[in-house]
Amino acid sequence: NAGVTQTPKFQVLKTGQSMTLQCAQDMNHNSMYWYRQDPGMGLRLIYYSASEGTTDKGEVPNGYNVSRLNKREFSLRLESAAPSQTSVYFCASSEGVSGELFFGEGSRLTVL
Amino acid sequence: GQQLNQSPQSMFIQEGEDVSMNCTSSSIFNTWLWYKQDPGEGPVLLIALYKAGELTSNGRLTAQFGITRKDSFLNISASIPSDVGIYFCAGSYNNNDMRFGAGTRLTVKP
Numbered sequence: 001n002a003g004v005t006q007t008p009k010f011q012v013l014k015t016g017q018s019m020t021l022q023c024a025q026d027m028n029h030n031s032m033y034w035y036r037q038d039p040g041m042g043l044r045l046i047y048y049s050a051s052e053g054t055t056d057k058g059e060v061p062n063g064y065n066v067s068r069l070n071k072r073e074f075s076l077r078l079e080s081a082a083p084s085q086t087s088v089y090f091c092a093s094s095e096g097v098s099g100e101l102f103f104g105e106g107s108r109l110t111v112l
Numbered sequence: 113g114q115q116l117n118q119s120p121q122s123m124f125i126q127e128g129e130d131v132s133m134n135c136t137s138s139s140i141f142n143t144w145l146w147y148k149q150d151p152g153e154g155p156v157l158l159i160a161l162y163k164a165g166e167l168t169s170n171g172r173l174t175a176q177f178g179i180t181r182k183d184s185f186l187n188i189s190a191s192i193p194s195d196v197g198i199y200f201c202a203g204s205y206n207n208n209d210m211r212f213g214a215g216t217r218l219t220v221k222p
Contacts, residue, residue, distance in 0.1 A: 004154075031208050041116070042200060042214040050208045058209060088175070094208070100145060101202070101210060103154030110211055 002026055004104035006091050009025050012110045013081045021076040023091030031094045032074035033058075033101065036087040038094060043090065049074055081111045115139075118201050118213025131188040133216040135201035140181040145202040145210075146173075155200055159186070172188050191220050 006023045013019055025032065030051045033045040035058075045058030049068040063085060065077045074093075078085060088108050092101040114136040125131060135144070143162055147155035156169055159170050161177035161184060174187045184203070188195055201213040 033210065034206070035212070040121075042116075043202075043212040045209065046208075046210060048208045049189050056208070059211065086216075092154075094210075099143075100157050100160050101155075103156070103202060 004091055004093055004102055006089075006107050008103065008107060010108050012112065013078075014112050015082060017051035018077065018079050019081065019109075020033070020078075021089055021091070021109075022073070023075065023104060024073045025091075025093040025102070026072065027093060027095075027102065028071070029095050029102070030071070031096060031099065032068065033092040033094075034064070034074070034076045035090045035092065036085075037090060038087050046076065046089075050084035063105065064072050078109075081109075083111045085109065086111045114197065116201060116203060116211050116213040116217060120216055121214065122217040122219070124219045124221065125191055127191060127193060129191055131191055131195070131218060132220050133199060133201075134183060134184060134185040135203070135213045136183045137203055138182075141203035143204050143210075144175070144177050144184040146175050146184070147200045147212075148204060149198045149200065151197075151216075158190050170174075177216065182197045188218075191218075193222055196220050 033048040034046040045065040048054045052071045091104045116136045146158045149155040159175040166177040172189045198215045204210040
């Protein structure tokens with residue numbers, strides 16, 4: 001099983017450009033998450049989706065939008081990228097509420 | 113919102129030594145998770161705790177869910193070089209808002 005797959009793995013954007021990070025899981029999990037990881041700050045929750053058709057804001061949602069396309073896929077969109085959004089982004093999934101999270105390998109985004 | 117304080121930020125230890133790290137929360141949790149992250153990879157679950165007072169082991173790792181539900185600790189016994197990495201605590205309360213600590217970076221000297 002692939003587990004959680006994120007694309008792309010690396011991306012460089014100019015300020016103001018838009019892009020979408022894709023995430024898919026093959027574990028039939030109900031819940032999916034997007035985190036960003038910055039040095040010294042751990043992982044901060046951007047958005048999560050408790051089930052297909054629902055999304056909720058996490059700790060740092062500003063500047064991001066998400067779509068839970070179906071049970072497998074959860075995308076993260078930056079409409080107008082800013083240098084402050086330079087980070088490593090992780091997608092994760094879990095079977096249910098407060099469940100164990102399984103992470104993808106991360107997507108490294110640089111905004112110039 | 114929920115605040116997680118993880119300490120220490122970093123540790124430099126000799127191979128064979130024991131390690132202890134902990135997390136405290138500003139609010140109560142009903143789930144505590146401990147993860148390890150290797151360079152260039154996503155975090156991997158080490159131990160999950162779901163009950164106040166619970167003490168759980170996974171090989172040389174032992175973690176406890178604090179009785180107040182606001183803290184947890186992770187111990188690693190007889191450290192080895194492959195224990196090197198960043199360790200994260202994470203917690204939530206009856207929802208999917210899973211928050212992470214800032215991490216403890218562990219270096220093991222042979």
